Amino acid sequence: MSSRLTIFTPTYNRAYTLSRLYESLKQQTCKNFIWLIVDDGSTDNTYELIRSWMDEKLINIKYYRQRNSGKHVAHNVGVNLCDSELFFCVDSDDWLPDYAVEFIIKFWENNYSPEIAGIVGLKAFESGEVVGSYMPKGITKSTLFDLYNKYRKKGDTALIFRTDVLKKFPFPVIDGEKFITENIVYDMIDQEYQLLVVNKVLYYCEYLNDGLTRNAFRLQKNNPRGYILYYRNRMKIAPTLSLKFKYITMYSVYNMLAGEKGWIKSSPYKFLTLISIPFAIAIKFYRYRNVK
Numbered sequence: 001m002s003s004r005l006t007i008f009t010p011t012y013n014r015a016y017t018l019s020r021l022y023e024s025l026k027q028q029t030c031k032n033f034i035w036l037i038v039d040d041g042s043t044d045n046t047y048e049l050i051r052s053w054m055d056e057k058l059i060n061i062k063y064y065r066q067r068n069s070g071k072h073v074a075h076n077v078g079v080n081l082c083d084s085e086l087f088f089c090v091d092s093d094d095w096l097p098d099y100a101v102e103f104i105i106k107f108w109e110n111n112y113s114p115e116i117a118g119i120v121g122l123k124a125f126e127s128g129e130v131v132g133s134y135m136p137k138g139i140t141k142s143t144l145f146d147l148y149n150k151y152r153k154k155g156d157t158a159l160i161f162r163t164d165v166l167k168k169f170p171f172p173v174i175d176g177e178k179f180i181t182e183n184i185v186y187d188m189i190d191q192e193y194q195l196l197v198v199n200k201v202l203y204y205c206e207y208l209n210d211g212l213t214r215n216a217f218r219l220q221k222n223n224p225r226g227y228i229l230y231y232r233n234r235m236k237i238a239p240t241l242s243l244k245f246k247y248i249t250m251y252s253v254y255n256m257l258a259g260e261k262g263w264i265k266s267s268p269y270k271f272l273t274l275i276s277i278p279f280a281i282a283i284k285f286y287r288y289r290n291v292k
Contacts, residue, residue, distance in 0.1 A: 010074035014092035030102035041068030070178030117193030118161035121202035158203035180226030252280035
């Protein structure tokens with residue numbers, strides 16, 4: 001019988017941080033999970049470290065190694081390898097509270113319905129301070145888009161998805177780019193499903209200097225075509241004109257960064273795209289001029 005939950009960790013040269021996550025998984029009050037690690041071509045001692053943990057046989061660990069291709073490709077691989085009902089992506093520099101697995105499984109069993117794609121909970125720093133804000137009061141179900149744009153949640157969240165839903169919405173893979181924002185998948189899921197909202201810390205995080213969050217502008221500049229797809233979709237689903245214009249402006253920014261041709265004609269909102277150009281030029285200059 002397969003485990004109910006897969007904890008998925010994409011990793012690249014993070015042997016120096018993985019131990020904290022491993023220790024937290026050993027301390028889980030419920031062991032009905034698999035730790036699936038997709039190694040994105042690490043050149044450090046990641047494999048040897050994980051092999052030693054597999055030999056300990058204290059938790060169920062699966063390891064897969066791929067050629068360095070980026071987190072989004074590793075995520076696609078992890079989803080395809082997963083045969084658990086639920087899929088919980090936990091980054092290599094983060095860790096879980098002892099009760100996380102037990103809470104997730106029990107909460108899911110008590111609240112599942114077909115229109116629900118998963119669970120969204122809180123992230124916190126090691127100090128216990130919640131990242132951003134708590135969940136809005138009285139909200140038990142929401143799309144991720146509404147959670148941030150309608151209910152004004154601030155900060156990153158812990159996300160647990162049904163594996164069958166993730167299999168329907170893989171990350172796009174773009175030649176020459178090794179990063180794409182996770183929101184491009186979340187937006188697709190939002191069109192068909194909602195998430196169960198829990199006002200409980202399910203994930204501890206630390207933002208390291210070599211992490212994706214710290215290097216956001218560099219990733220955006222060096223991987224613009226993924227952001228073109230993201231903002232093209234966002235401009236279509238934006239509920240207000242002001243939000244639509246914001247996304248159109250960013251769509252223009254990334255087309256400029258990518259050196260695309262004919263992108264104004266291909267925009268579904270040509271007039272607004274034309275108007276956005278002066279704003280896009282200003283953003284491109286001030287945000288990315290010193291980014292390599």
